[in-house]
Each structure stands twice: as structure tokens, then as C-alpha cells.
Amino acid sequence: MPGGIGPVDVETKIFGALPDETWVYPCHGSDITPDAERPRLPQRHARGR
Structure with missing residues (x-):
């Protein structure tokens, strides 16, 4: 979604x-x-989220 929170924003x-x-x-x-x-973050990255 344009303007939505992205993976980097979620982490920081x-x-x-x-x-x-x-x-x-x-x-x-x-x-x-x-x-x-937090332990699920690598899985989210793999899915592109």
C-alpha cells in the first residue's frame, strides 16, 4: 500500500x-x-513483508 508502513519502518x-x-x-x-x-522477523523478510 503506498504510504503504508514498510518492513524497515516496522523493525525500527x-x-x-x-x-x-x-x-x-x-x-x-x-x-x-x-x-x-521478533523471532518471526526472518520469516516475514522471506515472504517480502
Whole structure:
């Protein structure tokens, strides 16, 4: 989506900036915390997201 948050922004503005215990409420999907989602980042990169 043009103007949307991209993979680099997600890593720097969410996973790089927020404490591990912070709850993130995405527009779709389940609620996450950075510490729970961080191990999945390589898989997201492989899918291009």
C-alpha cells in the first residue's frame, strides 16, 4: 500500500523502539508483543513483508 508502513519502518519504529512487553494492536490479525514477534522477523523478510 503506498504510504503504508514498510518492513524497515516496522523493525525500527516498533521492534527497535518499543519495550518487549508493549502490546501492539495491528489492524488485522492477533495482538502481539515485540518480544513474541521478533523471532518471526526472518520469516516475514522471506515472504517480502
